[in-house]
Amino acid sequence: MYSITEAFKKAFVLILNLDPELLGIIFLSLKVSGLALLIATLLGLPIGAFMGMKRFPLKGIIVNILNTFMGLPPVVVGLFVYLLLSRSGPFGFMGLLYTPSAMVIAQTILAFPIVASLSNSAIIGVDPVIRQASMTLGATRSQVTIAVIKEARYGIISAVIAAFGRVMAEVGAILIVGGNIAGYTRVMTTTIALETDKGDFELALALGIILLSISLIINSTIHLIQKKGEAGINR
Amino acid sequence: MNLELTASNVYKSYNGNQVIRDCSYSFDMCDIYILTGPNGSGKSTFLRICALLENPDRGEIEYSSEQRVLKKDLELRRRITLVLPRVGVFNASVYRNISYGLAIRGIKGGDFREKVNRMIEFVGLRNKKDQNALTLSSGETQRLGIARALIIEPGILFLDEPTTSVDQANTGIIEDIILKMKEEHKTTVVVATHDKDQAKRLGDKVLMMNDGKIIPT
Ligand SMILES: Nc1ncnc2c1ncn2[C@@H]1O[C@H](COP(=O)(O)OP(=O)(O)OP(=O)(O)O)[C@@H](O)[C@H]1O
Ligand SMILES: [Mg+2]
Numbered sequence: 001m002y003s004i005t006e007a008f009k010k011a012f013v014l015i016l017n018l019d020p021e022l023l024g025i026i027f028l029s030l031k032v033s034g035l036a037l038l039i040a041t042l043l044g045l046p047i048g049a050f051m052g053m054k055r056f057p058l059k060g061i062i063v064n065i066l067n068t069f070m071g072l073p074p075v076v077v078g079l080f081v082y083l084l085l086s087r088s089g090p091f092g093f094m095g096l097l098y099t100p101s102a103m104v105i106a107q108t109i110l111a112f113p114i115v116a117s118l119s120n121s122a123i124i125g126v127d128p129v130i131r132q133a134s135m136t137l138g139a140t141r142s143q144v145t146i147a148v149i150k151e152a153r154y155g156i157i158s159a160v161i162a163a164f165g166r167v168m169a170e171v172g173a174i175l176i177v178g179g180n181i182a183g184y185t186r187v188m189t190t191t192i193a194l195e196t197d198k199g200d201f202e203l204a205l206a207l208g209i210i211l212l213s214i215s216l217i218i219n220s221t222i223h224l225i226q227k228k229g230e231a232g233i234n235r
Numbered sequence: 236m237n238l239e240l241t242a243s244n245v246y247k248s249y250n251g252n253q254v255i256r257d258c259s260y261s262f263d264m265c266d267i268y269i270l271t272g273p274n275g276s277g278k279s280t281f282l283r284i285c286a287l288l289e290n291p292d293r294g295e296i297e298y299s300s301e302q303r304v305l306k307k308d309l310e311l312r313r314r315i316t317l318v319l320p321r322v323g324v325f326n327a328s329v330y331r332n333i334s335y336g337l338a339i340r341g342i343k344g345g346d347f348r349e350k351v352n353r354m355i356e357f358v359g360l361r362n363k364k365d366q367n368a369l370t371l372s373s374g375e376t377q378r379l380g381i382a383r384a385l386i387i388e389p390g391i392l393f394l395d396e397p398t399t400s401v402d403q404a405n406t407g408i409i410e411d412i413i414l415k416m417k418e419e420h421k422t423t424v425v426v427a428t429h430d431k432d433q434a435k436r437l438g439d440k441v442l443m444m445n446d447g448k449i450i451p452t
Contacts, residue, residue, distance in 0.1 A: 127323065129319060129321050129322075129323035130323050130325065132288060132319060132323060133319060133322065133323030133324075133325075134323075134335070134339075135288055136286060136288065136316050136317045136318070136319065136384070137316060137335055137336045137339065137383065137384065137387065138309070138312055138313035138316070138336060138339060138340065138387060139339050140309060140339075143339045147325065147335075150325070150326075150327075151325065151326055229326075
């Protein structure tokens with residue numbers, strides 16, 4: 001019988017010793033999720049901004065779809081990407097299944113609606129008078145857009161951080177498309193799932209502690225940013 | 236070079252509600268015009284149309300300089316400015332707000348800083364320079380709005396209720412700024428206001444707007 005205190009002790013030893021396997025797993029997690037986040041932001045921010053500032057047909061429906069996709073179940077995304085990338089799928093020839101690239105693709109799909117939808121809300125929330133003011137001061141169209149995006153900056157940063165939190169914590173999608181191959185596609189969440197299954201709790205606990213710390217950091221950062229965004233606003 | 240503005244037979248409606256109807260007026264060189272009239276008579280709408288923020292449904296807004304009619308391009312837009320009744324302060328420092336017009340025109344360097352600092356001084360906001368502009372009082376916010384507009388050295392300046400909800404002292408400061416603009420920079424200024432005395436203190440010409448139309452007084 002494994003004692004919980006024993007497991008915690010060993011977990012801390014792993015963390016304090018900067019165990020190479022542990023570090024490798026953390027590093028891969030950050031790399032996969034970070035890259036997915038970067039791509040999702042590069043796509044999602046312009047799209048969110050565009051939807052916030054322009055009128056076009058079917059806009060309401062698209063916004064609704066994006067909002068719904070914010071809550072996409074990761075396993076469903078995993079299944080979908082799996083079908084696309086598996087050998088018999090349309091992109092099977094690229095041989096991406098069970099690689100970190102497949103994991104990045106799956107997490108990008110998870111992060112994109114969050115970045116797009118939340119930055120869209122942030123931009124819609126900007127007082128319309130800002131747009132008029134920058135126009136009266138001689139801004140070109142793109143300068144007006146930049147001024148509005150700048151006003152929404154705190155909301156946009158929160159959107160990106162929220163998306164990061166979601167992809168860091170998910171396990172369903174990357175487990176399906178990454179395959180949990182040791183030293184290659186094994187990340188924090190999938191390792192926790194596997195090690196727990198095997199009954200080896202020390203590595204799982206060590207990663208759990210780190211994952212929780214990352215969540216804590218993410219949440220306090222969002223909180224701080226929102227505080228800063230509101231700071232000094234009298235109205 | 237000064238700008239002259241002629242509005243001829245301007246019409247504007249919102250959702251079938253006729254706000255400006257057959258409004259015509261010529262604003263000549265370097266005067267201060269006071270635009271008064273009851274609530275909802277269309278003053279703000281007319282100013283937005285004159286400042287090229289909105290297009291009229293019918294009629295013509297024409298800017299000219301030395302008898303030449305100007306194209307309504309970015310260059311012209313950059314010589315006209317309107318301070319809105321709600322100023323539209325950016326969530327940034329006073330300095331950043333006031334320098335915005337220069338920044339978007341690609342002006343840089345020592346010249347830039349000197350101009351901004353001079354303008355901050357001019358409207359008496361020196362000790363607020365690094366403060367977030369959203370924390371300013373109403374009077375200070377109006378001064379900020381005016382400074383932000385003046386820094387681009389407009390040929391024509393529209394002010395929409397610059398002293399509503401501003402105390403006497405600040406009103407005095409703002410009126411002095413307006414008078415100085417006319418004298419030193421030969422800027423044409425159009426002020427929409429409900430303050431009858433302000434009209435007397437500032438106005439070369441007092442215009443009355445009623446039911447979407449400027450009527451001679
Ligand atoms: N964007 C808009 N959409 C719909 N109606 C508008 C819009 N802008 C102005 N109006 C209407 O036009 C009318 C004139 O408004 P405007 O703001 O020009 O009046 P005003 O003379 O400036 O009034 P006040 O003295 O109260 O500032 C009002 O009835 C207003 O409801
Ligand atoms: Mg008005």
